[in-house]
Amino acid sequence: MRPERIHVDAELHAGKDGRGAFYLGDAAGTLEALLPEYAGKIKVIYMDPPYLTGDKFYMRVRVGEECWRRGRGAMQVETFADPRDRETYLRYMRRVLALCRELLSEEGMIFVHVDYRLNAHLRLLLDEIFGEEQFLNELIWVYQTGGRSTRHFSRKHDVILFYAKTERYDFDLNAVKAPPRAPRDNHMRRHVDPDGRTYRSIKVGGKTYTYYDDDPVAPCDVWDDLSHLQQKDPERTGYDTQKPLTLLNRIVRCASRPGEWVLDPFAGSGTTLEAAKRAGRCFIGIDRQPLTLNIARRRLNGATWTARGGDNAAEVEPVCEAEVMPGAGFYHVCLNRFEVAIPGLPAAAQLDGVDNWSVGYLREDGYHVMEDDVRTRRHGDLRTELRAPAYAGRLAMCVSDVLGRSYYYALEIPGWK
Ligand SMILES: C[S@@+](CC[C@H](N)C(=O)[O-])C[C@H]1O[C@@H](n2cnc3c(N)ncnc32)[C@H](O)[C@@H]1O
Numbered sequence: 001m002r003p004e005r006i007h008v009d010a011e012l013h014a015g016k017d018g019r020g021a022f023y024l025g026d027a028a029g030t031l032e033a034l035l036p037e038y039a040g041k042i043k044v045i046y047m048d049p050p051y052l053t054g055d056k057f058y059m060r061v062r063v064g065e066e067c068w069r070r071g072r073g074a075m076q077v078e079t080f081a082d083p084r085d086r087e088t089y090l091r092y093m094r095r096v097l098a099l100c101r102e103l104l105s106e107e108g109m110i111f112v113h114v115d116y117r118l119n120a121h122l123r124l125l126l127d128e129i130f131g132e133e134q135f136l137n138e139l140i141w142v143y144q145t146g147g148r149s150t151r152h153f154s155r156k157h158d159v160i161l162f163y164a165k166t167e168r169y170d171f172d173l174n175a176v177k178a179p180p181r182a183p184r185d186n187h188m189r190r191h192v193d194p195d196g197r198t199y200r201s202i203k204v205g206g207k208t209y210t211y212y213d214d215d216p217v218a219p220c221d222v223w224d225d226l227s228h229l230q231q232k233d234p235e236r237t238g239y240d241t242q243k244p245l246t247l248l249n250r251i252v253r254c255a256s257r258p259g260e261w262v263l264d265p266f267a268g269s270g271t272t273l274e275a276a277k278r279a280g281r282c283f284i285g286i287d288r289q290p291l292t293l294n295i296a297r298r299r300l301n302g303a304t305w306t307a308r309g310g311d312n313a314a315e316v317e318p319v320c321e322a323e324v325m326p327g328a329g330f331y332h333v334c335l336n337r338f339e340v341a342i343p344g345l346p347a348a349a350q351l352d353g354v355d356n357w358s359v360g361y362l363r364e365d366g367y368h369v370m371e372d373d374v375r376t377r378r379h380g381d382l383r384t385e386l387r388a389p390a391y392a393g394r395l396a397m398c399v400s401d402v403l404g405r406s407y408y409y410a411l412e413i414p415g416w417k
Pocket of ligand 1: 025028050079080270287289292
């Protein structure tokens with residue numbers, strides 16, 4: 001049968017590992033819409049906004065089973081372009097940062113990731129919105145990836161501007177202590193205790209200070225211990241500008257506690273959301289690039305989360321054929337055919353144009369996913385049959401193509417009037 005295309009506001013996923021939401025849309029508009037529910041409730045905001053380079057960014061999109069398995073022949077899709085006009089950009093960022101301040105709780109903090117071009121501008125903007133006295137750190141994240149320059153010193157760091165909303169901010173440095181990489185300064189006397197542990201001691205003003213070599217140490221404001229993603233890093237999603245999980249783990253863990261809200265208004269590949277999910281924090285992500293929802297469906301798998309704004313392809317009409325077969329306690333749904341035009345590709349064969357799909361139920365609050373299938377490197381071929389337990393609600397399915405466009409359908413159950 002050809003199922004009936006429907007409009008869906010929210011796609012709800014249920015799981016045990018964390019809770020949150022992902023919004024496909026403009027950052028400023030979405031932050032504004034979040035105010036009534038979340039003003040004063042967000043504990044930490046991290047943002048890695050577009051910079052002012054005028055550069056274009058891409059994602060390597062895998063199309064079809066072969067490409068997922070072998071990793072060859074992926075398609076380059078433009079994901080976003082950095083703006084060039086500084087005035088418009090700063091006006092927009094002023095609005096975003098002011099909204100972020102309203103969303104933060106009194107104990108909350110914000111981390112704004114910038115490069116050398118934007119540092120000065122955004123520092124002044126943050127001073128204006130949060131107050132100079134709320135500035136906590138200019139964090140320097142040092143990495144070795146990328147090319148080398150001969151015309152000037154190679155630029156091998158980003159800056160993360162760190163502000164608190166009020167002086168009551170709740171920051172836990174102990175949560176991000178790590179084993180030392182090298183023994184402490186050796187101007188101190190070295191000793192070995194009865195358990196064989198080495199320590200250093202120094203006497204100052206009649207008092208002896210003791211430091212064990214294996215005591216965890218807190219990071220300072222230069223982070224040179226967190227490497228950028230390598231070319232073949234398994235963490236890579238293919239999304240340009242993706243940041244490593246280790247970086248976001250540090251930020252999320254020092255600035256929030258389990259159960260608190262973490263927000264990223266320019267979420268991209270969803271690194272902040274995954275870090276929050278892993279650390280037991282609640283997460284909210286926003287991005288206006290449709291491909292980011294496909295990545296979120298992978299990275300947020302296992303959590304209870306809602307996607308909004310995903311029904312973004314009203315003007316595209318794929319050819320879709322599906323069949324529902326009632327079984328014992330379940331409905332089995334077969335996706336028999338899905339043909340959708342992908343610009344730059346010859347007609348995608350069979351299900352090659354599909355990145356992921358799911359079956360579920362339509363209820364008052366949206367489409368509840370019961371079972372889904374997402375292509376991965378280990379599992380490049382999509383299942384053509386999914387099942388939903390026989391529950392209340394109208395049976396439905398969602399199919400998302402390789403460009404991040406999602407199509408929702410209501411399914412008729414045979415024999416139902
Ligand atoms: C530098 S990337 C973020 C990368 C992210 N930190 C990660 O680890 O993948 C910036 C993101 O901002 C998004 N973006 C740009 N302008 C936006 C806007 N006005 N509203 C929402 N998202 C926007 C882009 O689509 C892009 O994904």
